Amino acid sequence: MISVAVDVMGGDGGPPVCMAGVETALESILDLSVIAVGRHSEIANLVEAMPTHLANRVRVVDAPDVLAPDVTSLAAVRGGQHSSMAIAIGEHRLHKAQAVVSAGSSTGLMTLSRHLLGMAPGVERPALMTRLPTQKGFVWVLDLGANVGVDAQRLHEFATLGHASMAHRGQQPPAIGLLNIGTEKNKGPDVLREAARLLSADESLHYVGFIEADQVFQGDVDLVVCDGFAGNIMLKSAQGGVRLVLSSFEHQLETDWIGRAVGWFVRSRWEKVCETLNPANHNGARLMGIEGLVIKSHGSADASGFAKAIFLAHGEATMAGQSTVQGTTDQWMEHEQ
Amino acid sequence: MISVAVDVMGGDGGPPVCMAGVETALESILDLSVIAVGRHSEIANLVEAMPTHLANRVRVVDAPDVLAPDVTSLAAVRGGQHSSMAIAIGEHRLHKAQAVVSAGSSTGLMTLSRHLLGMAPGVERPALMTRLPTQKGFVWVLDLGANVGVDAQRLHEFATLGHASMAHRGQQPPAIGLLNIGTEKNKGPDVLREAARLLSADESLHYVGFIEADQVFQGDVDLVVCDGFAGNIMLKSAQGGVRLVLSSFEHQLETDWIGRAVGWFVRSRWEKVCETLNPANHNGARLMGIEGLVIKSHGSADASGFAKAIFLAHGEATMAGQSTVQGTTDQWMEHEQ
Numbered sequence: 001m002i003s004v005a006v007d008v009m010g011g012d013g014g015p016p017v018c019m020a021g022v023e024t025a026l027e028s029i030l031d032l033s034v035i036a037v038g039r040h041s042e043i044a045n046l047v048e049a050m051p052t053h054l055a056n057r058v059r060v061v062d063a064p065d066v067l068a069p070d071v072t073s074l075a076a077v078r079g080g081q082h083s084s085m086a087i088a089i090g091e092h093r094l095h096k097a098q099a100v101v102s103a104g105s106s107t108g109l110m111t112l113s114r115h116l117l118g119m120a121p122g123v124e125r126p127a128l129m130t131r132l133p134t135q136k137g138f139v140w141v142l143d144l145g146a147n148v149g150v151d152a153q154r155l156h157e158f159a160t161l162g163h164a165s166m167a168h169r170g171q172q173p174p175a176i177g178l179l180n181i182g183t184e185k186n187k188g189p190d191v192l193r194e195a196a197r198l199l200s201a202d203e204s205l206h207y208v209g210f211i212e213a214d215q216v217f218q219g220d221v222d223l224v225v226c227d228g229f230a231g232n233i234m235l236k237s238a239q240g241g242v243r244l245v246l247s248s249f250e251h252q253l254e255t256d257w258i259g260r261a262v263g264w265f266v267r268s269r270w271e272k273v274c275e276t277l278n279p280a281n282h283n284g285a286r287l288m289g290i291e292g293l294v295i296k297s298h299g300s301a302d303a304s305g306f307a308k309a310i311f312l313a314h315g316e317a318t319m320a321g322q323s324t325v326q327g328t329t330d331q332w333m334e335h336e337q
Numbered sequence: 338m339i340s341v342a343v344d345v346m347g348g349d350g351g352p353p354v355c356m357a358g359v360e361t362a363l364e365s366i367l368d369l370s371v372i373a374v375g376r377h378s379e380i381a382n383l384v385e386a387m388p389t390h391l392a393n394r395v396r397v398v399d400a401p402d403v404l405a406p407d408v409t410s411l412a413a414v415r416g417g418q419h420s421s422m423a424i425a426i427g428e429h430r431l432h433k434a435q436a437v438v439s440a441g442s443s444t445g446l447m448t449l450s451r452h453l454l455g456m457a458p459g460v461e462r463p464a465l466m467t468r469l470p471t472q473k474g475f476v477w478v479l480d481l482g483a484n485v486g487v488d489a490q491r492l493h494e495f496a497t498l499g500h501a502s503m504a505h506r507g508q509q510p511p512a513i514g515l516l517n518i519g520t521e522k523n524k525g526p527d528v529l530r531e532a533a534r535l536l537s538a539d540e541s542l543h544y545v546g547f548i549e550a551d552q553v554f555q556g557d558v559d560l561v562v563c564d565g566f567a568g569n570i571m572l573k574s575a576q577g578g579v580r581l582v583l584s585s586f587e588h589q590l591e592t593d594w595i596g597r598a599v600g601w602f603v604r605s606r607w608e609k610v611c612e613t614l615n616p617a618n619h620n621g622a623r624l625m626g627i628e629g630l631v632i633k634s635h636g637s638a639d640a641s642g643f644a645k646a647i648f649l650a651h652g653e654a655t656m657a658g659q660s661t662v663q664g665t666t667d668q669w670m671e672h673e674q
Contacts, residue, residue, distance in 0.1 A: 069521060070519075134581065149526050181569040186407050232518040233518065233574070234574040235550075237550035237551065237570070238574045238577060239551045240551035240553060243551070244470065248614060277582055
């Protein structure tokens with residue numbers, strides 16, 4: 001049995017959306033149990049409304065406070081100790097849960113994880129890492145928003161974290177690209193040119209050069225390194241572009257009588273595309289460099305998206321239990337298929 | 338008759354792609370003539386191969402040099418005077434052409450335009466501006482890559498440039514968003530928080546706050562202001578995401594016998610979506626803040642994409658001729674429809 005501590009107060013949807021995500025995850029994964037952390041008064045009735053065989057696998061832990069979405073690092077450390085996020089991380093720290101999931105503030109999650117769980121040896125700053133679909137499969141990206149404005153050493157550290165994680169997953173040494181606005185050596189801000197020098201000089205890494213945001217989705221590299229600002233813009237912009245196409249085509253089919261008539265057929269093919277590419281199906285990023293397994297869900301995730309973040313936590317925890325090194329998401333990938 | 342000076346040596350495809358784009362533009366727009374600037378030896382035979390009625394509207398101006406794609410500002414000013422880009426800009430400066438189009442280096446185009454044409458009064462730095470499709474229509478974005486690492490004053494200047502341009506197009510004062518990785522006031526780097534203060538304090542602007550990259554494509558604002566690094570990542574990432582969906586669905590239809598059978602129907606609907614959203618159909622960004630009309634084409638544009646940049650130049654030049662203020666792209670929009 002894998003136990004995951006879930007901060008059910010975070011995200012735009014709050015407890016109703018998070019608990020619906022928990023229910024979906026419990027239905028799909030039989031060896032999952034959930035510690036639901038939040039205000040007892042807001043959660044208890046949601047657990048009661050679940051089918052008994054699922055509710056039996058939920059334990060509610062009361063947390064009086066909720067971190068504000070715009071909490072600062074300082075406020076999180078000073079006043080956040082009774083927040084649902086801190087108490088969920090505490091359950092993981094006490095080994096009552098093998099992983100933590102939260103859709104709350106990235107700043108809060110990074111700060112409290114660092115504070116309560118500690119950093120991995122030699123790592124200065126945590127980074128958020130996730131995988132995105134490409135024309136050739138998947139690409140891993142870090143950082144996705146934990147760090148804004150980092151120096152070249154940190155970008156090198158991100159590359160090392162990503163490389164190690166992928167090596168532990170049994171993959172070939174990943175081809176690493178540094179996100180920039182051109183592939184020529186003189187492009188972009190100084191910090192990227194300095195980082196490129198560090199990555200080129202590190203013989204343990206397979207660094208291939210700068211990569212532009214559109215090439216990322218062609219699948220030209222296995223791992224993309226960037227600061228959290230650029231990574232977040234890239235991730236959300238691609239999601240915006242994908243949603244725009246999905247909604248436009250849906251609209252084309254709906255406003256057209258032939259479209260409605262053969263819609264059943266088109267939809268079956270179209271849905272395969274949506275399933276693979278819909279941003280909601282790729283929710284969940286792991287906080288790398290932390291002594292623990294912390295998964296950040298997008299704040300705007302719906303129940304199905306939030307469940308994906310729990311799948312990821314479960315998959316990584318399962319693999320961590322099978323080996324002494326970092327977990328893999330292979331199991332999560334199977335859930336998706 | 339509108340004359341456009343075209344640097345036909347720039348971009349990944351060089352003269353063959355650029356001249357094919359020129360031919361497409363000449364076919365579509367009857368009151369267009371083109372000054373094709375580049376190495377005579379590489380262009381002359383391409384012009385000769387055109388139908389006579391189109392070739393008659395092309396004048397070749399020889400330019401011995403070509404700017405390297407990774408040219409620095411200094412190298413462009415010091416050694417670029419005989420480049421196809423500089424000579425094309427020179428034709429505009431001498432009023433032989435009402436606009437310039439180039440797919441060459443952004444750095445080179447910005448530097449040479451500034452140097453040869455001068456800046457508009459009170460403007461410090463030029464910025465690249467274009468419009469992108471959204472779920473509600475279009476959004477204008479600047480800067481898209483001309484400036485990397487700008488201060489808050491420059492972001493305020495970009496907002497003013499964009500606002501003025503849209504006002505001249507006869508539109509309502511645009512709702513302006515500042516691109517960031519969250520909408521809360523404490524999000525992102527210091528420079529954005531400072532820019533937000535400047536924009537809020539400027540009563541001539543309709544500033545609505547921070548906007549995330551995915552919201553941009555929902556059409557939540559009319560104008561997005563960002564530095565060239567973030568803007569370029571946003572633009573190219575969305576293009577990458579859109580291309581990923583387009584190619585995945587094409588693949589679904591091709592590998593499926595029913596897909597091929599009803600493909601004719603699906604394609605007709607699908608192509609409407611592609612037409613609107615395909616990045617190649619949105620090529621061309623205007624260099625704002627320059628005393629002149631300079632259009633940057635994406636370096637990787639194909640002939641059809643390069644023609645779109647010429648359409649934009651023609652449309653803007655036409656409107657500039659009809660009013661004493663900056664032109665509009667309304668005519669360009671008509672070309673597209």
